[in-house]
Amino acid sequence: MSSPAISKPHRAVRRLGARRTARREAAFGYAMIALAMLFVTVFTFAPILASLGLSFFDWDVISPPTWAGLANYERFFSDGPVLQSFGVTICMAIAIVVLQLTLGLFLAVLVNQRASRFGRTFFRTAFYLPLLASTAAVAIFMGYLFDTKFGAINYYLGLLGISGVPWLSSPLGAQATIVLIVVWQQVGFTFVLFVSALMAVPTDVLEASSIDGAGPLRTLFRIKIPLISPTILFAAVIAFINAMQLFDQPFIMTKGGPGTATTTATISMYQTGFQNLQFGYSSAIAIILLLLILAVTGIQFLAARKVVFYQ
């Protein structure tokens, strides 16, 4: 705030000083984010742009690329197996997101209501641990566990009189098994988010609802879930983006089979590019997958306007 006692030249010097400080702070800020921007540019934006460019060419890695125009995109819409892989991906992604959110919320509510502070820390760590394990290692290990003939799961089920469950050798079994494994590994992330969000629900609101006679279920559905809805939206978006890029588990455990039952969009992309050497077409598939993820994420945000409650 300026004072009438300070002369005009003095105010000008102070303004100049403030501008310099602001410039220095801005420069410092840019320097701080420069490295991150460099990484994002080199490893995210540049590959996306390169893929976009490549999608208009035919390229087998070995010969020089040739211009293909929109042919790769036109081919996509008439390529039955690749379209099917998108269908498989969407179905599995929906199952993963629904299960991951439901289970994560259920566990979070349970731990938040019942567990002590130590219990909360313990369960948070326990449920988060699978996420820290290498996906490839988990997939290999699960492949052994779920083997129809020699797997440990079927061994114990056999003791209960259930024999030969085709976990990975039937189309539906393989899809369900992979969904369960992904949910098992990812649910910890959702769980941790929900526990934190539930802990942040204001106690005065909870006390008020309790005084008004709301029971635990009503408090959950009418108070807690609306209050943590931004976190649910965030978890849903992240889970969906991850699920649409599903690759490791089906690739390692079933190689996309039986048949094409677990051939996801990213496996299709890999096979088209690295096995069939059609990198232009593979890039077109990647771009279409990116657009699909962007579109669905956009729809999620639009739909969320009506149900997400921001305090």
Added chain:
Amino acid sequence: MARDFGPVLGRRDLLRLGGYGLASAALVGMGASLTGCAPSAGGGGATSGTLTMLYFGDQKAATTLQNALQPKVKKIDKDLNLKITAINGTDWNDFLAKVLTLIAAGQAPDIVSVATEGLQLMAGKKLIMPLDDYVTKDMSTLKSGYFDDIHPALIEAMMVDGHLYNMPDSFNAGSMFFNNDVLQKAGAAAPATGWTIDDFHSTAEKISKVGGDILPFDWVVRLWGSWTSFLYANGGNLLEEGKYDGGDWLWGKAYDSGDASVAGRKGGWKWGAPTANSAASVEALQYVIDLQKAGFSPSPDVGGGGTLQGLFSSARIGMTIGGGFWAGGLHNAGMKDGSFDVQAFPTWKGNKSLFGTGGYSIFQSSQKKDAAWEVIKMMIEPESFDIMFPGNVTTPGRKSLMTAERYKTTGPKNWSVFYDQLDGSVPISAPSYYNALATSLNQRTTEAISSGNAKAALDAMQSDLEKVAKGN
């Protein structure tokens, strides 16, 4: 004048300088680490004196091999170095995909290990060069020192359109391994020479009666040694078999004129129209599906063979398809010599069996082709074989190396079938679109297994292959 803007180092300046310093250090560090990741000038093949080679395996083995070969390389030229880069993969299909990625990244080597799976693709795309001139130049020494010792089937499998693109030193033919402990428990006799598919089936029936978690047979979904072994024995193939003309320049000079094993050899295998849904094919695939339905085999893995090796070595599988690579593989898995043996694949409509071979090629882009040729000649010498492949992990292409002494510690006793089976065998059908073929084979085979309908899946495979073949 007041020193309001003098060189006093304030908190913000300190932070700013620190930030710049950190950012610079990170950039320098990143640059240094990326430089470290990239091949050095010497390793990229641009600097004189260093030959680069891609090797199928892990880097530890590659480095061991590099160190072991280095003294031999120095004998060729004291200024020459060999840098071997390993490429890990579950099978040759995987290896080939990664080699192509490296090529795309501009890291083409001078020498590359190539197996049957990748030969026609690499030759067709002119990535590797014909070795005809080098072979002709050194024919006098190669005839007695190499060709006389190598089965011509291996050489012919490495030819395309009359040209030789690769110097093979190893192979694996699809034979039938059996676990002696399991056979003993089942009261079944060891398969005898000339056994048939009926003998195989009756042995499987006997093993199935042992019970517990022991199964008669297992296999892996892949092109080599899969249900395709049954297909070959049934007189079929996934593609029409044919041969390129030419090759006289080699057969007439490299082998003696009266050599019966050279009769009918031409300029390499020419794979024709797809025949994936032929009667022989449907019958062969349906046969292995029915084995599984009957409880004679588990659901097979796709690619690799690690699980199968574990099951076989722990005596939970009675019989399976394997090649000479399993001698070392089973020994390393803890199986004692005598606890397993091998027999040629059983005869069905005929005794045609399959094999895959591997050797060394020179990249067309190499700037040191002469040196690469000299190193390849060194690598295919008999003395180099155990350096290249320590521990019986593949079958030597040289007959002179197929000795009782070699299999003394690892077994199997009936090791001679590995080489004998090459007579009348055909290489795996690996055209220039091998990768697409392998992908379709894997998908359609697992589809057939889960549906139980071989015909429908093979019709789909036929359609897949026709589409791909049309584009090639």
